[in-house]
Amino acid sequence: MDELKTKRDGMSEIVKTVCLWVESFIFLFGIYIVFFGHLTPGGGFAGGVIIAGGFILIMLSFGRERVETFLPHRRITLLESTGAILFVLGSLFGLFWGDKFFTNLIQKKFGSLEFKLLSAGQIPLYNIAIAMKVMAGIFLVFWVLSITRVVLEKNGLKMVKKK
Amino acid sequence: MFSMPFFVVLPLFGAFLITFLNSVVSNKKIRYFLNDFFAVLFTGVLFALSFFTIGKKGVYYIGGWVPPFGINFVLDGLSSLMLVVINLISFCATVFSIDYMKQYTAKRYYYALFLLMVAGMNGVVLTGDFFNLFVFIEIASISSYALVAFGTEAEELEASFKYMVMGCLATVFILFGIAILYSKFGILNMILISKELTGGVDPLTKFAFFLLVIGFFIKAAVVPFHAWLPDAHPSAPAPVSAMLSGVLIKSLGVYALVRISFSVFSFEASLPLAYLGIISMIVGVLLALGQMDIKRLLAYHSISQIGYILLGLGIGTPLGIIGGLFHLINHSIFKSLLFLNSGAIFYRTKTRNLEEMGGLHSVMPVTGTTSLAASLSISGLPPFNGFFSKLIIILACVEAQHYVFAIWAIVGSILTLASFTKVQKFAFYGENKNWRNIKEVPFFMCFAMVFLALLCLLTSLLLLPYFKEAFLLPAQKALDIGEYIGLLK
Numbered sequence: 001m002d003e004l005k006t007k008r009d010g011m012s013e014i015v016k017t018v019c020l021w022v023e024s025f026i027f028l029f030g031i032y033i034v035f036f037g038h039l040t041p042g043g044g045f046a047g048g049v050i051i052a053g054g055f056i057l058i059m060l061s062f063g064r065e066r067v068e069t070f071l072p073h074r075r076i077t078l079l080e081s082t083g084a085i086l087f088v089l090g091s092l093f094g095l096f097w098g099d100k101f102f103t104n105l106i107q108k109k110f111g112s113l114e115f116k117l118l119s120a121g122q123i124p125l126y127n128i129a130i131a132m133k134v135m136a137g138i139f140l141v142f143w144v145l146s147i148t149r150v151v152l153e154k155n156g157l158k159m160v161k162k163k
Numbered sequence: 164m165f166s167m168p169f170f171v172v173l174p175l176f177g178a179f180l181i182t183f184l185n186s187v188v189s190n191k192k193i194r195y196f197l198n199d200f201f202a203v204l205f206t207g208v209l210f211a212l213s214f215f216t217i218g219k220k221g222v223y224y225i226g227g228w229v230p231p232f233g234i235n236f237v238l239d240g241l242s243s244l245m246l247v248v249i250n251l252i253s254f255c256a257t258v259f260s261i262d263y264m265k266q267y268t269a270k271r272y273y274y275a276l277f278l279l280m281v282a283g284m285n286g287v288v289l290t291g292d293f294f295n296l297f298v299f300i301e302i303a304s305i306s307s308y309a310l311v312a313f314g315t316e317a318e319e320l321e322a323s324f325k326y327m328v329m330g331c332l333a334t335v336f337i338l339f340g341i342a343i344l345y346s347k348f349g350i351l352n353m354i355l356i357s358k359e360l361t362g363g364v365d366p367l368t369k370f371a372f373f374l375l376v377i378g379f380f381i382k383a384a385v386v387p388f389h390a391w392l393p394d395a396h397p398s399a400p401a402p403v404s405a406m407l408s409g410v411l412i413k414s415l416g417v418y419a420l421v422r423i424s425f426s427v428f429s430f431e432a433s434l435p436l437a438y439l440g441i442i443s444m445i446v447g448v449l450l451a452l453g454q455m456d457i458k459r460l461l462a463y464h465s466i467s468q469i470g471y472i473l474l475g476l477g478i479g480t481p482l483g484i485i486g487g488l489f490h491l492i493n494h495s496i497f498k499s500l501l502f503l504n505s506g507a508i509f510y511r512t513k514t515r516n517l518e519e520m521g522g523l524h525s526v527m528p529v530t531g532t533t534s535l536a537a538s539l540s541i542s543g544l545p546p547f548n549g550f551f552s553k554l555i556i557i558l559a560c561v562e563a564q565h566y567v568f569a570i571w572a573i574v575g576s577i578l579t580l581a582s583f584t585k586v587q588k589f590a591f592y593g594e595n596k597n598w599r600n601i602k603e604v605p606f607f608m609c610f611a612m613v614f615l616a617l618l619c620l621l622t623s624l625l626l627l628p629y630f631k632e633a634f635l636l637p638a639q640k641a642l643d644i645g646e647y648i649g650l651l652k
Contacts, residue, residue, distance in 0.1 A: 074186055081183035088176045094226070101168035102226035155317065 009063030019061040026054040030131075037127040038120035044130025051131065052138035064146055073143070076136045083132030090125055166212050167223040167236045170246060170285040171299075173212075177205035178278035185271045195270070199261045202274040203254075206281065210254040216243040218633060222291065222354075222650055230352040230651065237291035237354065237650055240637025241488075245288040245418050247634075248492055251618075252409045252499050253281045256402035259503050259611035262604070263402060263510055273313060273400075280306040280406065284414040293341045293351040300337065300382070300415055304330045307411055310403045311395050319398040326395035329381055329388075336378035343371035354651040357427045361648070364428070372430075375423055383416020385473065386443040389466050393450075396465065397458035397515070401506020404458060408465040409499035413491055417472055426647035437477030441571045444470030448578040455517045457505045457586065461498065464541065464582070467575060468494045474572060475556040478563050484639045485631075486555035493548040493622055497540040500615040504534040507608055508590065511601045517586065522595025526602070529609045531591045533616035538587055540619045542580035548622040555626075 010016065030050035037043030059067045094103030107113065107121035118124065148159050181201055188194045216238060223236040257277065264270050283303025290296050308330065312323035345351055347367060348359050360368065377388075384392040392412070396404050424430040447467030454460035472494065475487025507530040508523065509515060524531035540547035543554075553576055560569035603609065625634060640646060 077182065078186040081179050081186060084179035085176070085183055088172060088179060092172060092176075095168065098227075100224065100227040101172070104226065158317075159315070 009065060011061050015061045019057055023054055023058060026057065027051060030054060030135075034127050034131040035124065038123040044127035045134050047127070048131035048134030049138055052135045052142075055135075055139050056142050059142070059146070064143075071139070076140055076143070079132055080136035080140065083129045083134075083136065086129040087126060087133070090122060090129065094122075166215055167221075167238055167289060168225065169212060170209060170250075170289060171282050173205055173209055174278040174282035174285065177201055178275040178282070181271055181274050181278070198271050198274055202257050202278065203261070205278060206250065206254045206257045209281070209285070210250040213243070213246040213250040216246055218637065219243065220650065231350040231355055234295050235291045235352065236289045237647075238289065239647070239650060240639070240641040241418070241422070242288050242641075244488060244492070244634065244638040245414055246285060248495050249281065249284050249288065249410045249414055252406060252495055253277075255499065255503070255611045255615055256405050256409075258607050258614075259405070259506065260400075260402045261607040263506055263608060264400065266510070267313065267400065273310070276306045276310050276313075277403070277406070279303075280310065280411070284410060287414050288418060291353050293344060293353055293356070295351075296353075296419065297334070297337055297341055300419070301334060303411060303415055304334065304382075307399075307403075307407060311399045311407075313400055313403065314398070322394040322398035326391045329391040333378040333381035336374045336381070340371045340374035340378065343367060343374070347371070353422075353427050354648060357429070357648050360428060372423070372428055376420060379416050379420040379423070380439075383412050383420060383469055383473075384443075384466055385416075385439050385469065386446045386466065387439075389443070389447070392466060393459055393462045396462040396502075397456065401458075401502055401509065404461075404506070405499035405502040408462065408502060409495040412465065412469065413472075413495060417469065417476075417491065421476060421642065425642040429644045433477045433479045435477070437474050437565070437568060440470045440473030440475075440477050441568060442470070443467065444474065444575040445571060445578075448575050448582065452578065452582050452585075456515050457508070457517055457520075457590065458502070458515050460517075460582065460586065461501050461505060464579065465494075465498060467579065468498065468541070470575070471553065471556060471572065474568060475552075475559060478556075478559050478565065478568070480559055480563050481639055482555060482562060483559035484642060485635050486552055486559050488638050489555060489625065489635060490549075490552035492625070493540065493552045493619075496615055496618050496622060497537040497547075497549060500533060500537040500612060500619065501541065503608070503612050503615065504530055504537065507604045507612065510604055510608070512598055517589040519597065520590040521593045521598070522591070523598060524591040525595060526598060527604065529603055529612060533612040534591060535587065536616040536619050538583040542583050543576045544580075546623060547619050548625075549619075551623050551626055 030047045030053075032047075033042035033050060034044060034047030037047065055067060055071065091102045094105050095101045098105050098108055104121035104123070106118055113119045113121070147162050149162050150159055181198055184197050184201070185194055188197065220239050221237075223238070224230070225234045225236065228234075260273070260277070264273055267273065280303050283299045283301075283306065286299030287296060287303060290299055308323055308327045311326055312319050341351070344356060348356055350356060364372075381388040396407050399407060424433070424436075444467050447463050447465075447470060451460050451463035451467065454463060468490070472487045472491050475483045475490055477483070505515065507527065508520065511527065512520065512523075514520065536547065540549040543549045545551075553572065557569045557572050560566070560572060624630060
């Protein structure tokens with residue numbers, strides 16, 4: 001970790017040290033918000049934004065290359081479309097095995113599940129799918145902003161990829 | 164009623180599946196094939212499914228939650244008519260895109276955005292809930308903003324930005340209208356609000372109605388609010404222009420306007436709609452006459468033809484409404500065909516300027532013939548569909564004793580004919596100076612254009628009693644007072 005801190009990419013050593021301390025708590029808080037979305041305020045969207053915020057913090061303090069080692073562009077688009085597909089499939093299951101689109105199948109099959117893990121039926125699963133989608137989406141927006149810049153050409157402004 | 168949510172879910176699923184496959188499959192050729200295959204498959208299946216909705220009526224509770232707690236989908240004659248039109252045009256535009264979009268990079272994003280736009284439009288047409296209506300309008304609009312800017316040239320980005328500002332203004336109006344209605348009644352269900360309104364309308368509700376109507380007027384590009392359309396529609400790739408002019412302004416603008424004003428607010432005195440229709444009709448066609456950019460000319464004609472639709476609907480008699488709805492179907496067919504023709508010309512000549520074209524009919528016979536059919540259709544010459552719908556609208560004006568309206572409609576039709584004579588003269592006939600060595604466009608593009616050109620002739624048959632009773636009359640009856648409330652038992 002010390003070599004990471006002294007590398008020239010990103011911000012100063014103080015920022016990097018603090019970032020290493022807080023980032024695990026940020027991810028944990030994001031995951032908590034996602035998993036308890038059906039019981040407490042929050043849910044897939046809010047949790048996803050917090051997790052994406054954790055990645056953005058790493059990107060700001062350690063530089064873009066550090067994040068690209070574990071989240072390359074291709075993997076993050078895969079994560080985004082997987083989240084969306086899981087959500088649609090989850091709702092379609094209700095149509096095929098229940099009677100209506102978006103039927104809460106787990107609740108329907110097993111009756112009421114008070115004080116159990118899946119007490120809200122399918123809703124936590126939907127929350128996880130949304131969190132994947134939102135995390136990847138917000139992170140992609142930031143990533144695209146960080147790799148492009150606007151330059152002045154002879155006939156107006158143009159967006160190009162950074163070297 | 165199994166098929167109702169499919170109209171929203173299938174295109175959404177298709178959009179996500181295409182992006183998913185593109186990040187999983189590494190072989191470039193297979194990936195490109197899968198993109199085209201799934202886009203055509205999903206739009207084709209939706210087109211086939213839309214025929215099963217004809218003649219059906221009903222309410223679908225999503226997740227089994229009954230109103231006012233849950234969201235519901237409502238299907239009646241008008242919705243099924245719009246579903247058939249939207250999915251027909253989206254199928255043809257997708258088939259056209261297979262070859263046309265090879266000029267652009269990132270076809271996968273194009274297909275994903277395109278399918279999202281289709282999902283939004285199908286949702287707008289089906290939904291029976293005010294806030295859900297707003298969400299679907301935003302889905303369709305935001306994907307269309309991105310699609311307008313798809314070429315990422317300076318001109319396209321500017322048009323997209325202008326479109327986005329005007330579109331956001333429209334959605335703000337719609338959202339405020341919905342917020343006022345929600346604060347007043349505490350429910351968002353359109354049928355239940357319609358029930359509450361039968362007792363009478365107070366000034367606050369009138370204000371909400373006014374805000375909603377202004378929003379839908381901007382979306383439909385009726386004349387005082389039309390400034391974004393002549394920039395946005397020509398800048399998009401041709402199949403997207405076909406979708407925008409063909410169905411987007413109708414489903415987000417005209418359909419939503421008609422649904423809110425006739426079904427929910429039981430709005431009877433609709434003559435202001437007819438006046439606005441006449442103004443758009445004449446102003447649109449006058450502005451179109453001077454254009455030398457073929458796509459811009461077509462975009463101005465969209466404003467003008469929306470005027471005809473509003474005139475027919477604004478007269479408010481059963482015959483007028485049938486004329487307006489019939490013209491809505493016809494306009495989406497011939498206007499998307501004309502935009503596909505302009506795309507075919509652009510594909511070979513790389514120009515949109517009419518002065519640089521000339522004599523293209525001899526080198527591109529399929530494009531030339533289909534464009535002639537569409538031009539005759541939009542100018543209202545028999546036996547093409549445009550003639551019959553304009554005839555019905557004019558007859559409805561005469562029947563309701565609005566003779567001045569009828570004269571203006573005829574004047575607009577003559578000016579349209581003049582403007583399309585110009586298009587044919589400059590682009591397809593006349594002397595062929597620069598374009599002796601070009602070929603006809605590839606098969607899939609020809610297929611889409613020929614299919615739509617045949618429909619230009621065949622949709623005239625919708626006026627035969629059998630088809631009329633199956634398709635047009637239910638749509639007209641759906642707008643009768645009390646019909647919409649009766650759907651929810």
